[in-house]
Amino acid sequence: MDKFIAALDLVAQPETLVTLVGASFFGFAIGCLPGLTATMAVALLVPMTFFMSPIAAITSIVAASAMAIFAGDIPGALLRMPGTPASAAYVDDAYEMTKRGEAGVVIASNATFSALGGVFGTIVLILAAPTLADFALDFSAFEFFWLGALGLSCAVFVAGSNLVKGLTSLMLGLLIATVGMDYTTGHPRFTFGNVNLLEGVSFIPGLIGMFALPEILRSLLSPGSVGTVAQVTARDAWRKTWDAGKRYWSRALCGSVLGTLVGALPGGGADTAAWISYAGAKKMSREPEKWGKGHIEGIVAGSSANNAALSGAWIPAIVFAIPGDTITAIGIGVLYLKGVNPGPTVFINNGELFYAVFIVFILANLMMFPLGWLAIRIARLVLRVPRDLILPALLVLSVTGAYAIDNDLFGVWILLALGLTAYLMEENGFPIAPMVLGMVLGKIVEQNFMQALISTNGNVLGLFGRPIAAVLGGITLLVWAIPLLRWGWSRLRPAHATPRAAIED
Amino acid sequence: MKFGDGLIGLFIVALGVAVFGQAQGFPKVADQFYGPGLFPQIIAAGLVLCGAILFARTLRTAPAASFRVDAVSWRGNRRGAMSGAMVLAALLAFVFLGDTVGFPIIGFVTLVAFYLWLGRRLPVALLVAAGVTLALDLLFRLVLHVPVPSGPLAAFW
Amino acid sequence: MRSPEKRYLRPAACIAGAVLAMLTLPFAAPARADTYPSRPITVIVPYPAGGGTDIVARTLTGLLEKELGVPINVINKAGGGGIPGQTAIAHAKPDGYTIGVIASDISVYKAQGLADLTYKDMTPIGQTNELASGVSVIEGSPYKTIQELVAGIKAHPGQLKATGASPGVNWHIAFSGLMLGLGLDPSTVTWVPTQGGTAGHLDVAAGNSTFSTASLAEGRALIEAKKLRPLAVMAKERLQLFPDVPTLKESLGIDWTFALWHGVVGPKGLPDELMNRLSAAVEKVATSEAFRKPLEERGFSLVYRDPAAFRAFMASDLAEMERIFVELDKMKQQ
Structure with missing residues (x-):
């Protein structure tokens, strides 16, 4: 308790509080811009932290990254242009709601459930960090392979109404993920001699292309189809969010638990968490037919998961200095810089400082409410601008964002290529979501698969050779086996269901 | 641009075959069956399968529309x-x-x-x-x- | 202080600064030694934000700004194994306003046939630091010393697994050099590829690979938490952070050392006056306490080399890497 009071005292310093507010606004602005990631927000802050007290330095990192991940939802909702990969899972639902005039509800929900997820992750971090970090250490290539495979299985749930087209889209995403220097031998695959492709297809420009370009093209090809819709007031937005919270609190809870766990695994990450949570919640949903057409349930599940993952990623970072993502990698750097060395003893040696960090985590997540309120105001303004003025500006913004990620024009090439592909796919009834999922998980699955194969000298059964791997593998196989068995069963008894309906469902 | 599912199916199959062929040329790890080509070949097989199902299904259900190319959003606009x-x-x-x-x-x-x-x-x-x-x-x-x-x-x- | 946050808090100052910059820049004369530097300098980092090179670059430039009196912008031109970014440095206008922070990867591109890019395409300004390779096993491993581990490798060919990087990349070269130095065939140990040193340490800690050749610094917290046991460092002298861990020379009597390094370079053809101004500033910062402390905490050893020494070092590094790749190729063909 003494430590807690000492910690409160640290947080109450004016420097800490000013940093909290300043970094939050900064992260918010970065997250809103497509092409600029939470990692970039944090990297830009690093030189600043040299001149801050330790607690203020850590505050700036935590606040900016949490806010950037939340703010990534906003351009997704308003313009179908996810600001960060973590927002891509539920961008279609968010955008459809905006078209119905419910942009405010989307943003209020993003803010609320992001904050809930973030606070949940922080509480787990406070209570169980050492235990969970020990658990995360048991994860090696075998376990990560199955986790990735389980994530890929989610594609079935986000595949849309035509399963074959959904799976084709998934395969294309996986294929894109294989481009670049192979990781087992260094052999360049499908790079056609281009050095820019050696590290693969840059993800963010691709994402901007796949979501924004088809939308721009569609709106321009059929002018007048998207009129400006009257948007809900801020008060109504928060009220509807409250209703959604009452209705889908269990989704928020599941999303938070899942996000924290996936985040705590090094290499898991907020985007994987958001996708698995979204797809899992869809599978469990009582109204799966509404998904993808502007249903709040998926937004609840996804936005709670990605911010929970962000908090979860600090678990191995603080206990073992293992960065789960680039944000915590920079965060660990700042910790060392300030002489606060991460390690299992931090809770003993630097007790009050770490409690102060946790209080900051919670405050940073609470900052989402005022900023969410602000975002709703901004959104109403943005949505009132005539579409014909917005669309061309959006095109130029997309290009600049695609350039900004690697500071290279090659990003614009990727935007163009993947954007046109996505446009043609959507025109012909191929959903984009499985392709994005394939691109997110392709590398994780392949690299861990190869790493495991090499470790066992090619023994495929070895994939089940470790206890956690065996459990995860079993679950994955079940996920695949049950629909197949059902399908086979219905084939055998055509009186009950026609086979074609089973495929197309 | 809308293409008939038959055309798309053929294109996907062709893509899968091309990827498979490319991946055959990749080296192997220490003379094992696996290497950089393994995963792309699995994906290629998946593409061929998906493309074939798409092709076969559209021939069965709507053979007339299978090979149509329709610039529906461009024509007359x-x-x-x-x-x-x-x-x-x-x-x-x-x-x-x-x-x-x-x-x-x-x-x-x-x-x-x-x-x-x-x-x-x-x-x-x-x-x-x-x-x-x-x-x-x-x-x-x-x-x-x-x-x-x-x-x-x-x-x- | 140039910080995005302060700027946000003071938009008026930001706008005023921007206007001022716009008004003065057109009159900025071409780089002359007596007025240099007179406008912001761009530092290209060929790796993503948050990586080791990026941390070195951002720590360095924060201090270098004060030394040179102009703002410095760090630009991450990432991807492509660092090749596009390093090419951009090499091809930049040699006016002293675009320089870069590079890493040891530049010595392996040519040997691997990835790109015709070597230190000869750059003007060395100063080396800043090194990160030495180490050997570590899981706590509770039967191998308590490096000698026991080597005996194990000899006794069980094909059964032990090592890890720490993708093949052909830094820590894998450290491993290959160690094996060749011992007169052993590297292929008698299975190399498990991982994405970076920390992932390698994790693979060892999770009980899969037998040992890792990634830097001990990347596994420092795991070592302190008694999850990993360090056996040796591939440096000339013991490391300050791990004073109890012997060098290869002490323990095995071989001369092999390996370290990842970082340094500041400019494009080829950077005029001497500008280079001298920059190298003086880099030397002052790179040997300062403010630079040393945070980087040593992260496990980097500060190794400053002046432009001439840095050039000689990069030349020998390139030759050494080519030797390793030739020997590996020979082994493969046998």
Whole structure:
């Protein structure tokens, strides 16, 4: 308790509080811009932290990254242009709601459930960090392979109404993920001699292309189809969010638990968490037919998961200095810089400082409410601008964002290529979501698969050779086996269901 | 552009075969059955399977539409087709001229062209385009330190 | 202080600064030694934000700004194994306003046939630091010393697994050099590829691979938490952070050392006056306490080399890497 009071005292310093507010606004602005990631927000802050007290330095990192991940939802909702990969899972639902005039509800929900997820992750971090970090250490290539495979299985749930087209889209995403220097031998695959492709297809420009370009093209090809819709007031937005919270609190809870766990695994990450949570919640949903057409349930599940993952990623970072993502990698750097060395003893040696960090985590997540309120105001303004003025500006913004990620024009090439592909796919009834999922998980699955194969000298059964791997593998196989068995069963008894309906469902 | 499922199915199968062929040429790890080609080959097999099902199914259900190519959103919509072509032209301009001419100039020209084409008056087009260009440039280049190429303007910036 | 946050808090100052910059820049004369530097300098980092090179670059430039009196912008031109970014440095205008922070990867591109890019395409300004390779096993491993581990490798060919990087990349070269130095065939130990040193340490800690050749610094917290046991460092002298861990020379009597390094370079053809101004500033910062402390905490050893020494070092590094790849190729063909 003494430590807690000492910690409160640290947080109450004016420097800490000013940093909290300043970094939050900064992260918010970065997250809103497509092409600029939470990692970039944090990297830009690093030189600043040299001149801050330790607690203020850590505050700036935590606040900016949490806010950037939340703010990534906003351009997704308003313009179908996810600001960060973590927002891509539920961008279609968010955008459809905006078209119905419910942009405010989307943003209020993003803010609320992001904050809930973030606070949940922080509480787990406070209570169980050492235990969970020990658990995360048991994860090696075998376990990560199955986790990735389980994530890929989610594609079935986000595949849309035509399963074959959904799976084709998934395969294309996986294929894109294989481009670049192979990781087992260094052999360049499908790079056609281009050095820019050696590290693969840059993800963010691709994402901007796949979501924004088809939308721009569609709106321009059929002018007048998207009129400006009257948007809900801020008060109504928060009220509807409250209703959604009452209705889908269990989704928020599941999303938070899942996000924290996936985040705590090094290499898991907020985007994987958001996708698995979204797809899992869809599978469990009582109204799966509404998904993808502007249903709040998926937004609840996804936005709670990605911010929970962000908090979860600090678990191995603080206990073992293992960065789960680039944000915590920079965060660990700042910790060392300030002489606060991460390690299992931090809770003993630097007790009050770490409690102060946790209080900051919670405050940073609470900052989402005022900023969410602000975002709703901004959104109403943005949505009132005539579409014909917005669309061309959006095109130029997309290009600049695609350039900004690697500071290279090659990003614009990727935007163009993947954007046109996505446009043609959507025109012909191929959903984009499985392709994005394939691109997110392709590398994780392949690299861990190869790493495991090499470790066992090619023994495929070895994939089940470790206890956690065996459990995860079993679950994955079940996920695949049950629909197949059902399908086979219905084939055998055509009186009950026609086979074609089973495929197309 | 809408293509019949039959055409798409054939294209997917062809893509899968091409990927499989390419991947055959990849080296192996220490003379094992696995290597950089394994995963692409699994994906290629998946593509061939999906493409084949798509092809077979459309032949069974709607053989007439299987091989149709329909520019449904472009035909009889010259305005729309022109807008689409302008988007492509703008992107290609950024890709090929971005480094020499610079983002602000290409962006400004793109915006003015679109605003005029979409029916805005010239002063409005110029004003809004200039505002957006300046705002984007200030934001990315000065505040966020993104080295957006400025082309000949670099001398004045 | 140039910080995005302060700027946000003071938009007026930001706008005023921007206007001022716009007014003065057109008059900025071409780089002359007596007025250099007179406008912001761009530092290209060929790796993503948050990586080791990026941390070195951002720590360095924060201090270098004060030394040179102009703002410095760090630009991450990432991807492509660092090749596009390093090419951009090599091809930049040699006016002293675009320089870069590079890493040891530049010595392996040519040997691997990835790109015709070597230190000869750059003007060395100063080396800043090194990160030495180490050997570590899981706590509770039967191998308590490096000698026991080597005996194990000899006794069980094909059964032990090592890890720490993708093949052909830094820590894998450290491993290959160690094996060749011992007169052993590297292929008698299975190399498990991982994405970076920390992932390698994790693979060892999770009980899969037998040992890792990634830097001990990347596994420092795991070592302190008694999850990993360090056996040796591949440096000339023991490391300050791990004073109890012997060098290879002490323990095995072989001369092999390996370290990842970082340094500041400019494009080829950077005029001497500008280079001298920059190298003086880099030397002052790179040997300062403010630079040393945070980087040593992260496990980097500060190794400053002046331009001439840095050039000689990169030349020998390139030759050494080519030797390793030739020997590996020979082994493969046998």
